Amino acid sequence: MAAFKAAPPIPGSMQDRTFTALAEAGDDVTVAGWVHEVRDLGGIAFLILRDKAGKIQVKFEKDELDDELVETGLSVHRESVIRVSGSVEEEPRAPTGVEVTPDTLEVVAEADPELPLDPSGKVDAELSTRLDNRTLDLRKDEPKAIFEIRAAVLQAVREAFRDHGSTEINTPKIVATGTEGGTELFPITYFGQEAFMNQSPQLFKQLMVGSGLERVFEIGPIFRAEEHNTPRHLNEATSIDFESAFIDADGAMDVLEAVVTAAYEGVWENAQPELEALDRADDFTVPDGEFERIPYEEIIEMVNATGALDEQLVWGDDLPTEAEKALGEELGEHYFITNWPSEVKPFYIKDTDDDPAVSTGFDLMHPRLELVSGGQREHRYEKLIAGFEQQGLDPEAFEYYTKMFRYGMPPHAGWGLGAERLIMTMLDLDNIREAVIFPRDRQRLSP
Structure with missing residues (x-):
């Protein structure tokens, strides 16, 4: 298990503390936590103090300590x-092999005696209760480990992108038109006009590949x-x-394989204690980076x-959940679905040169569900405009985007990966909301 690494101290009166994991026999320390x-x-009595690094035992030998100190410690x-x-x-019998004999104990912030959930984990709570009280929930080892x-x-992921010569950008989240029209x-x-929350950075990131x-x-x-109101939406x-x-x-797809593999490697190399907290250390495997590509x-x-x-699927059908499950059971690992029908892919996906009915679009699938949608983009202005019209969209509504294709847009390709879906499948979580600190769905707008 990797050792806890304390952050460098930040100047200030509250920083004179030692993390519990770093307290050693013979030290005089100040520890702070819950x-x-x-x-x-x-x-004799014991108080277990918990901080970011772990837990430490505080021992109260009542005959040897000040009565007020003992009373404060046992009544908190x-x-x-x-x-x-x-x-x-x-102290070998203590949880961490050491214990603190207190000289002083200060109650910094008293908690109500009735808690909405049990941060010790001894009493389980429903997911809805946990999400309603996320601050308390993340005091438990397992939820904290997820984040x-x-x-x-x-x-x-960021390091892998940089290794591939990519520049990190930030695109607008308030837009005048949707990436794929007015749906969803x-x-x-x-300021008095209608706008929308952006459903994808797709159009903006395409504009950036045409820049320097x-x-x-x-x-x-x-x-x-x-x-949708499902465990994965x-x-x-x-x-x-x-x-x-x-x-x-x-x-x-080559870059995507490298990025997903790097994500797994980063967890394996840097989050062993967290994998152990989730009981995943023994069965966590890093993909080999070569995902099968199946048309x-x-x-x-x-x-x-299968x-x-x-009913049998035919050309042009999307894959229902039952189909994804059957494929996952048969293939058992990440795989690509390539060369989707052009009619089911967005207007910006380029068709193959050999057959306009077949696109360059692809999806990356985990055995449980879809993770990624991507493909080569249509970079030719006339073809792009025709794609808008074929899907019933007004090219003039996207003029800020389409006009740049008149000024020399290179061939390009890319993809979008759902971070929560990646973590959900990586850790075999039952509900995608477990991978979000404060999820937003049809029922949840607070906290």
Whole structure:
């Protein structure tokens, strides 16, 4: 297990503290955190203090300590914030092998005796209760571990993009038109005119590959007004997006393989304690980075051969959940679906040169669900305008986007990866909301 690494101190009066994991026998320390548990055994009592790094035992020998100090330590409510100063002594029976004999104990912030959930984890709580009280919920090791892993994923992803020569950008989240028209958009009032929360950075990142930046990535929120209310859908999600000039769909898939593999490697290398907290350390595996690429036409044949559906799929059908499940059980690992029918892909996806009915679009699938949608983009102005019209969209509404294709837009390709779906599948979570600190769905707008 990797050792806890303390952050460098920030100047200020509240920084004179030692993290519990760094307290060693023979030290004089000040530790600060939350009261995890109090056990009164008669002549001796113990208080377990918890901080970011772990837990430490504080020992009260009643005959040897000041009565007021003992009373304060034993009467403080669970989850109160306290500060304890004292000497550290070796104690093999203590949870961490050491304990603190206190000289002083300060109650910094008293907690109410009745808590909406039990941060010790001894009493389970429903997911809705946990989400309503997320601050308390993230005092537990397991939920906290998910977000330490999420941070490790995003760090690894950023480093992988930089290794591929990509520049991080930030695109607008308030837009005049949707990426794919007016469906699934949240309307807002913007200084007296209608605007929308952006459902994708797609059009903006394409504009950037036509600039001097050429290869870009973004990690940011997207908003979709979908009516879904399932364990794998959100109305506000985090999208990991990539776009590059002078590559095709195969090149984009190469980068995607490298980024997803890097995310798993980053967790394996930097989040072992968190994997252990989630009981995943023994079965967590890093992909080999070579995901099978299967054309859509073959996928349809594979699904039909499984007999999982009541009716056979035909060219142009999307894959229902039952089909994705059957494929996942058969393939057992990440895989690409390539060469989707042009009619089911957005206007900006380029058709193959050999057959206009077949697109360069691809999806990356985990055995549980879809993670990524991507493809090569149509960079030719006339073809792009024709794509708008074929899908019933008004090109003039997207003039800020289309006009740039008249000024020399290079061939380019890219994709968008759902961060929460990546973490959900990586950690085998039951509900995607577990991978979001404050999720937004049809029922949840607070906290």
